[in-house]
Amino acid sequence: MNAYVGTPTSRVDGRAKVTGAAKYAGEFSAEGLVHGFVVEATIPRGRIVRLDTSEALKVAGVLDVLTHANRPSLADKDEAWKDEVAPEGSPFRPLYDDLIKFNGQPIALVVAEEWETAKFAATLVRIDYEQDGFATDLEAGRGSAREMDKPHKPRGDAKAALAAATLRHEADYLVPTEHHNPMELYATTTVWEGDGKLTVYDKTQGVQNVQKFLCGVFDKKPEEIRVLSPYVGGAFGSGLRPQYQVVLATLAALALKRSVRVVLTRRQMYGLGYRPMTIEHVALGAGPDGTLDAVSHEAIAVTSRYEDFSRNDTGWAEQLYKSPNSHSSHKLIDLDVSTPCDMRAPGAASGVCALECAMDELAVALKLDPVELRLKCYSDRDQSEGLPYTSKQLRECYARGAEAFGWARRNPAPRSMRDGKELVGWGMATGVWEALQMPVAVRIVLTANGHAEVSCAASDIGTGTYTIVAQVAADALGLPIENISVRLADSTLPQAPVEGGSWMAASSAHAVLGAAEDIRQELARLAKAIPGSPLANDAADVLLIDGMIASEGKNGAAVSIADVMRHSKLERIEKEKLNQFAEDKSHARNTHSAVFAEVKVDEELGVIRVTRVVSAVAAGRILNTKTGRSQIMGSVVWGIGMALHEETVMDHRFGRIMNANIAEYHIPVNADIHDIDVIFVDEPDSRINRMGIKGLGEIGIVGVPAAIANAVYHATGKRIRRFPITLDKLLD
């Protein structure tokens, strides 16, 4: 029964969010709650030689100033500091020692009765540094890049094939450092429960990840720390790893034996992770007919000196497009900055941006329509692994997207289309992401009144997990969605990994399905065991529908769930189930999209407007067409920002970010957003999992910046390879 799955069901937590009933990490209170304010380093590299807190401690209301010199004990082994998604290296440890590793590093926590008092006292902490030489400039450090070990499979001899190709396109594309800037500031409220027990309300994408991490860092038993994160005001990858404020709030709670809240400032959030600035070097070689001979993609990205963060920027061309020769490599440059982290479609957002701009440049050189070039290189098999896909409706994405956009009316010549003083440009790009699934367990408690509570430790980071879990449960249990309550993001609930990688929809839905199936079987057993029940002696299986247990047999017998539970003297049936996915390495699993964008560029002034975007997405079954559409629209908006606005700007003389606020770090505002048309292409997939779900979290952004950059080229004849495309780059 699909009364809810696949429909535009409104968010079940929508009312709580818009009325303020939904509480976020920095909104929980506790008796005697005190406030911590972070003091940050203002140099990128060196050592603290003096840290004088005496003036701060004199301020009335200040309780303590925690530093590396007076803090309680913290774990001294890297293993304890490694969370479930930590990269290789030695994780950052706040207030651990006197070393400064990046500008903005927390070096003290002022704790006071009031937040304003702590903030003021923080300005009185005096720090003297011994500053060391430092480097923060990726482009200046290009020569020192070192190769990362990646499971790439080179095909043929890309170098030779490129040299011999009839047509070759080769260029650097630069994606700058970008920060997530979720609306909600990073915050933790650690509640002191007595006897060393703590309840931690944290802004995170994974409560169990944070719980294990805190137990390791503070040498606590699992039952001593409980982590909750019922609502998250955006995270986009920045909350996959535990952030330093959770360590500081917990450290202070243990030091003072009181409940402590730490909320970061917007500026301090620029000391967390980010999308790493990356030079994407792409080379494509083609024959005169537009078939690819060779693809080569080298990414050179920033990381910190203490951890090697990298994602798959490269490898997408090899997978997507038919080419006998391919090569890719990923290099890192160690700089005096904090470690980058995942940010929506990490790797692909940057790497596919470069690839799809390069494909557009190749199409121009070949005098081929950009869609036609991609169809010429189209592959029904994963080219890297040589595997078929569980499903791949990318061809349909091109067709449906092009039709909705009106692509056929495009004049291929740059600067050929106009609207008054504005040049009109149409560009397109391909998007691709993975369809992953992870172990998730769900507990369902069905009560005799026909209500079910579904619980799981997974987070809902604004993506709609509460809603899809309720939808799947309502359908599987045959109950109205109003009778389903969902509890998430509590570390004591059944297991879930961090919410990321677009894997939570498929993973949680199948866990719900599994637990609901156990409940169905239990109800069937009970119903059939009741003497005189309409289902007694019925050999047929049963369905749960409209609050009834109904026979699949011909007689259509049914009995209400409530009656069966009453007769069985059961108040509740509780089932917990870990999802099960068949091991299947015979097929590749991906989502795809085709993005078409229209820009209008003021010819003289360079002002760019993205007037239309059509995004046609093939991502298996869409659980909720309303929240799903919102996911893609939000991604497209972000893609517009990536193309035109977003850039974290650093002054390399100070090794310091100079636009660490949302006035100067630009993201699109309403005025920048016009028509966005989202098309979900039918993509039945009976192989990937029982429900055919692939996930939508990242696919929507991939390809968007390239489609816009390609449209800007088509409008102006100018190829901008350094993002963002600001108007000064179009003036000459």
Add this chain to the structure above:
Amino acid sequence: MNNFQYSRASEVADALRLLDADPGAKLIAGGTNLIDLMKENVERPSRLIDISRLPLRDIEETADGGLRIGALVPNSDLAYHPLIEQRYPLLASAILAGASAQLRNMASVGGNLMQRTRCAYFYDTTTPCNKRSPGMGCSALDGLNRNHAILGTSTSCIATNPSDMSVALAALGALVHIAGRTGKRTIALTDFHRLPDDKPHLDTNLGSGEIITAIELPPQRFARNYRYLKIRDRLSYAFALVSVAAAVELEGNAISEARLALGGVAHKPWRTPEAEAALRGQAATPDHFGRAADLLLQGATARSHNGFKIELARRAVVRALIQATSTTPQSQARKKIA
């Protein structure tokens, strides 16, 4: 943010007395800029003198047919005032090109004139800045200066004034009424803001014991042929890279009077008599507009990242004059330049 004392003034004389009594005091009206700067520890007033209740909220016609606007009139009230919409649409347009509806509701007219530069180094107390700490040096000169001044700069400072409203006021020939301990005075808006020279810590010529009481607009002109054109990095909610206030009076196709001011390019709204004189008596043609733009931009110099502003400003001036002379329909709500 530092601790501070708070006083509320009920009369202008009250405010002046409080100012005199505490050299570290600052006036606060809407606070849309001052509070930000206090949060960043850039401003550390010992006392805030709240002037938001002073009786300076009237908009009244003057004897000569102009308008006198109380210093505490909110920006939004001014922009939507019927007399401003009818007689000074250039000013209404400039105000609506700036900030957000929420900020315009809070911000006062006098406070708008007092807003400080958005130079990132000025805001970041860990970097040298002569405006914030005289003598420390200017980080922008050889730093991130993409949005910095190209006109009237000095070796001490290349910051810009961020106001949109002031650019229109400069073009319209507004006067600033000031009260001080020793009496009242009136100065032209174009003389109100300073160039940085070797004292960039002084944004304006307002004395430390003085208060703005009103802005005066001369009798209505330029209500038909005008344009406030703001060019920025996103289509709203950003400071100007370059903005142009252009206004002309036409006799047939000939320009009888012209006003031209630039924003986002200097430490003050940039207006020169030469550029306007070059338009007077000329036919309204792009060639003449270009010549006026060249004169207005005479002496423009770029640093490492802001060279594009010179050409952008030139093109924006020409566009604004074309639109002003041809009465192109315009709206700051619709973000299309046309």
